[in-house]
Amino acid sequence: MIWTPQEKSEWERNVLAIEPTDRGRQLPDGRFMQESRLTLSPEWMDQLFKGYRCAACLERQEEAFPEVCCSAWCNFPIRAEQRDRLAIDFMGQQPGIVAGFPMDRELDYLEREHYEKKGSVTPGKEL
Numbered sequence: 001m002i003w004t005p006q007e008k009s010e011w012e013r014n015v016l017a018i019e020p021t022d023r024g025r026q027l028p029d030g031r032f033m034q035e036s037r038l039t040l041s042p043e044w045m046d047q048l049f050k051g052y053r054c055a056a057c058l059e060r061q062e063e064a065f066p067e068v069c070c071s072a073w074c075n076f077p078i079r080a081e082q083r084d085r086l087a088i089d090f091m092g093q094q095p096g097i098v099a100g101f102p103m104d105r106e107l108d109y110l111e112r113e114h115y116e117k118k119g120s121v122t123p124g125k126e127l
């Protein structure tokens, strides 16, 4: 008897589509690694943009924007590179659920949230 689980895994529920792209990078040994375009659930997209999920390996993080990914084999520098990575991976993508995703507004929101956490709010201050 083979037992087949009825419940989908967390990954299956949140990674809605993986499509090949024409982007990719040449590996040092000469192979060409093609990049995939992921379509994620709104929940995971939200976590990605808030730094609670690694953009490189999609591992859930304990804190927002940790120095590096908590996954031992990944070590992606989330704090330094996550936003750039998301901009590259998801900018211009129209994943149905977040079509026309207002990137600027979201980053603005993130910055404001981060700012408020520091406890030194100066409303209306222009940089």
Ligand SMILES: [Zn+2]
Pocket (backbone or CB within 6 Å): 054, 055, 056, 057, 058, 059, 069, 070, 071, 074, 075, 076
């Ligand atoms: Zn990672």
